[in-house]
Amino acid sequence: MVSHKCVEQVGYKDSLLPPNARAPRSARRRSIEKTVVSEDDNMFAIDLLATVAGHLSFESGSSLMSVDKLIEDHRVVTQNSVKMEFPEEDTPLMPPVALLSQDNSYQGSLSPCGFSSVINGKVEDEAEGFSYSGGGGGSDAFQVGNFSEDVKPGIDGEAVVLDARPNVVVSLGSSSRTEVPSIGNCASHGVRDDVNLFSRDDDENFSGYIRPRVTKNSPRTVPRIGDRRIRKILASRHWKGSSRHADTKPWRNYYSQHQKSYPIKKRKYFDHISDSMTDDYRLRTKMHRGSRKVSSMKGHGTSFVSSDSHVKLRIKSFRVPELFIEIPEDATVGSLKRMVMEAVSTLLSDGHRVGLMVQGKKVRDDNKTLHQTGISQDNTQLDSLDFSLEPSSELPQLLTSHPSGHAYEEVLPVCETATLDNVLGSDHHDAALFPSDPLDNNNMTEDSKAMFPVVLTELSPRPLCRTSKKSEQQQQAAQRRIRRPFSVTEVEALVQAVEKLGTGRWRDVKVRAFEDADHRTYVDLKDKWKTLVHTAKISPQQRRGEPVPQELLDRVLNAHGYWTQQQMQLQQNVDKQQQETPPQIEDTLLLN
DNA sequence: GTTAGGG
DNA sequence: CCCTAAC
Numbered sequence: 273m274v275s276h277k278c279v280e281q282v283g284y285k286d287s288l289l290p291p292n293a294r295a296p297r298s299a300r301r302r303s304i305e306k307t308v309v310s311e312d313d314n315m316f317a318i319d320l321l322a323t324v325a326g327h328l329s330f331e332s333g334s335s336l337m338s339v340d341k342l343i344e345d346h347r348v349v350t351q352n353s354v355k356m357e358f359p360e361e362d363t364p365l366m367p368p369v370a371l372l373s374q375d376n377s378y379q380g381s382l383s384p385c386g387f388s389s390v391i392n393g394k395v396e397d398e399a400e401g402f403s404y405s406g407g408g409g410g411s412d413a414f415q416v417g418n419f420s421e422d423v424k425p426g427i428d429g430e431a432v433v434l435d436a437r438p439n440v441v442v443s444l445g446s447s448s449r450t451e452v453p454s455i456g457n458c459a460s461h462g463v464r465d466d467v468n469l470f471s472r473d474d475d476e477n478f479s480g481y482i483r484p485r486v487t488k489n490s491p492r493t494v495p496r497i498g499d500r501r502i503r504k505i506l507a508s509r510h511w512k513g514s515s516r517h518a519d520t521k522p523w524r525n526y527y528s529q530h531q532k533s534y535p536i537k538k539r540k541y542f543d544h545i546s547d548s549m550t551d552d553y554r555l556r557t558k559m560h561r562g563s564r565k566v567s568s569m570k571g572h573g574t575s576f577v578s579s580d581s582h583v584k585l586r587i588k589s590f591r592v593p594e595l596f597i598e599i600p601e602d603a604t605v606g607s608l609k610r611m612v613m614e615a616v617s618t619l620l621s622d623g624h625r626v627g628l629m630v631q632g633k634k635v636r637d638d639n640k641t642l643h644q645t646g647i648s649q650d651n652t653q654l655d656s657l658d659f660s661l662e663p664s665s666e667l668p669q670l671l672t673s674h675p676s677g678h679a680y681e682e683v684l685p686v687c688e689t690a691t692l693d694n695v696l697g698s699d700h701h702d703a704a705l706f707p708s709d710p711l712d713n714n715n716m717t718e719d720s721k722a723m724f725p726v727v728l729t730e731l732s733p734r735p736l737c738r739t740s741k742k743s744e745q746q747q748q749a750a751q752r753r754i755r756r757p758f759s760v761t762e763v764e765a766l767v768q769a770v771e772k773l774g775t776g777r778w779r780d781v782k783v784r785a786f787e788d789a790d791h792r793t794y795v796d797l798k799d800k801w802k803t804l805v806h807t808a809k810i811s812p813q814q815r816r817g818e819p820v821p822q823e824l825l826d827r828v829l830n831a832h833g834y835w836t837q838q839q840m841q842l843q844q845n846v847d848k849q850q851q852e853t854p855p856q857i858e859d860t861l862l863l864n
Numbered sequence: 865g866t867t868a869g870g871g
Numbered sequence: 872c873c874c875t876a877a878c
Binding site for chain 3: 756796
Binding site for chain 1: 865866867868869
């Protein structure tokens with residue numbers, strides 16, 4: 273079956289047709305792009321100060337600098353995302369890996385970025401336990417039939433996603449001291465299920481990934497279903513997970529090794545909410561003795577070469593006070609993230625002030641010099657230098673569901689039961705929601721986990737407690753899946769697979785290159801290829817989203833042209849056969 | 865269940 | 872990404 277479109281597209285390839293010949297396609301794209309822009313616009317920066325050595329190192333040289341000035345000057349916002357952890361879990365501090373982004377500093381302002389930590393550039397860090405699962409490897413020109421099964425698509429090693437972030441604990445829940453206004457029957461009962469948002473954002477495009485070096489078997493709730501077709505349906509329709517078995521074929525797990533991103537994690541709620549706000553928000557810092565020694569920290573702009581009267585500080589973790597967020601159940605994860613981001617940003621910008629404790633004593637006099645306060649390079653006892661965020665008001669921040677006045681473009685995907693509490697329920701469902709997440713590792717240190725304890729104040733017209741009437745809502749639960757833009761890595765894998773398999777075997781492409789990517793159906797891959805072909809044909813100026821390397825687009829065009837031709841030839845042969853041997857066909861029919 | 869294509 | 876027709 274050869275449609276004229278095939279011919280047309282071959283024509284494109286040979287530049288016989290103008291690149292914009294197909295108007296309907298671009299028209300279709302418009303809606304998608306609109307969504308993208310809208311989301312990006314809503315993305316507020318969190319950029320919590322955190323562990324930026326370059327900023328937190330006190331470079332101004334004068335020990336006469338007042339504490340106040342010091343704090344102000346270094347209340348930087350950096351392009352790091354939020355590390356989420358539970359307040360009560362006083363876990364080892366995360367290694368300060370996010371040490372870049374000097375160019376992304378903002379002071380008290382918001383910058384467009386998500387929670388996710390995408391650190392572009394060459395990061396050398398102290399993120400122990402992580403390895404960059406990248407690899408070089410340019411791709412050869414498209415040669416059909418000359419593909420090795422063992423060839424792994426190369427990835428561009430330009431960007432690295434670090435899963436270590438500043439420890440920002442945002443605990444959303446009922447306060448011990450403040451009444452949280454709650455609407456809805458369930459809220460009044462104190463729904464305290466938690467959602468822990470894994471801060472890796474799906475909306476971000478990653479070019480590389482950090483994954484735990486030690487691959488431990490994380491428990492999978494949902495066992496592998498033998499029939500892959502059944503499994504696929506489940507995976508595509510619901511947030512069903514599947515365990516991955518060890519696969520000897522190198523290309524099979526290629527994708528899974530390089531990209532796993534899941535919007536949220538959940539974890540069992542624990543009751544504890546810290547009573548001491550100050551303690552909870554303490555900034556862990558470490559003094560670095562002033563010396564000419566270069567510290568053990570590696571990386572750009574992170575060396576601690578200090579001059580004499582300088583004090584070098586490094587904030588190793590950072591916590592923000594309790595927040596309360598009201599958000600409808602059907603709000604999107606992205607909107608929740610934005611809310612949290614805005615909450616934290618607001619909190620940092622005006623709602624709170626920075627406190628300082630030296631060796632357990634609060635330093636209230638802002639006019640004291642660091643030296644007078646005891647913060648000096650000669651003071652060896654300054655390991656206990658704590659910054660804190662102190663609420664200027666007694667009331668915790670209460671956010672409403674539409675902080676920015678934006679409507680939700682997407683809805684939170686729901687589980688089969690169509691109730692949010694199944695999403696938030698317990699650890700038990702982790703695997704189901706986030707299948708084969710290499711980072712979903714219970715054995716990981718808290719340092720490398722990015723958890724976000726959140727208690728959703730239930731306000732939606734469909735309360736959490738209404739779990740009984742699920743059948744009627746079940747159909748409604750088939751919400752639109754969240755948008756998950758393909759990363760360059762994924763495109764690479766897709767191109768690689770299509771080069772080998774062609775454009776008509778999407779199920780095979782799926783199995784081959786995206787077997788572990790349960791959120792990518794073969795239809796998705798087919799669609800992506802469709803857009804890739806289109807993207808390759810249009811001018812770079814017209815392209816949106818994360819730029820796909822031209823090399824990949826060239827391969828897309830090549831492969832597309834090749835397989836299109838192949839398909840045409842096949843069809844021609846069929847036609848010829850039909851013309852040549854009509855009697856045979858008739859004979860066959862007659863015989864049957 | 866897959867594939868192809870419009871929306 | 873969704874939907875649907877066609878196979």
